[in-house]
Amino acid sequence: MSTNILWHEASILKQERREQNSHSSFILWFTGLSASGKSSIANAFARKLFEDNKQVFVLDGDNIRHGLNNDLGFDEVSRKENIRRIGEVSKLFVESGQIVLTAFISPYREDRQVVRALVEDDEFIEVYVKASVDACEKRDPKGLYKKARNNEIPNFTGISAPYEEPLHPEIVLDSEHNSIEQCVQQLHAFLIEKGLI
Template sequence: MSTSDEYKDHDTSRNIVWHHSSVTHQERIRQKGQKPVVLWFTGLSGSGKSTIANAVEVRLLNLGKHSYLLDGDNIRHGLNKDLSFSDTDRIENIRRIGEVAKLFADSGLIVLTAFISPFVTDRQQIRELLPETQFLEVYIDTPLAICEIRDPKGLYKKARAGAIKNFTGIDSEYQPPLHPEIHIKTEENSIEACAEEIIEKLRQLGYLEGEK
């Protein structure tokens, strides 16, 4: 039996031990002068998640903060390119990015994630991966009719024509957040105003300590 076959016959998780780094989480936080957090942007396709998250990250950079934006489309070009848009694969898509976001937060970063993440239970599982203070759900609340009018990628038109199956808001359910920490209504505000509202919330909650 080869070594690879031997490993296949065992539960490899039993042989994996977490490696503790000499550099601690608190030391990374002190180095960066900020409180790490995952800003989990959720909303329909076309709601403005990626655009607003990008605007927030620009403002964080200008404030001297350390951040990283994980965008749904970008992740599916690499880490999750093997996944479809079935409900099962959507769940796995969110699980993987949740684990990546957790690692980034452990490094001391402010992590912005822009994913439709349509199911309440999946978003709750990501919340439970992180310390209570390190997850903020950001609901980008845009009515379906407005998203369809915007339709920046032409996806709603294709979905309505039957060319795309399992499209969120059309033939696949979107479950809005029940109690998001940040609730942004894009129909009423500009991108700049939405981004500033999020930055102000981070400031109020103490995530931007030691601003430059």
């Protein structure tokens, strides 16, 4: 790390951006197994927020790996770096006064905690999109579970690599037994109750 750098203070404060947007800024961190519905729920909820005139953006695991993190693999070290980078990007969105929705498996509790520690207490909301391996494997829209079972994909979360369920998520969305729309409604009601939107 270079020692020849200094932090440059912004001329526009986070609170000023929030006031202009008429809403708070925070991270909705969607975590869960592959095919649990993280991206589908995040994008559906982003649409709802957008239609309510909220400044919102979705960071999706696959999409980020096409650009920012295209140099990373899926071993444990790479996964940790993937989440670290996304945490830093998410923090920038919070500073910009926006609501950022992140849809990443993020299998390790420690890594999710690292991101939580980057922002203030009320700026990180862990959203556990809960579905069993069996349910996710039956959906398998990308055919990844089948490949993992055939040993074509190493280090696949839920099959050959661990997934550490959140111990105390702010909200659990049971995507195995609820539709995307039901999950969106539950999340919307939760954020209203917390006074965040």
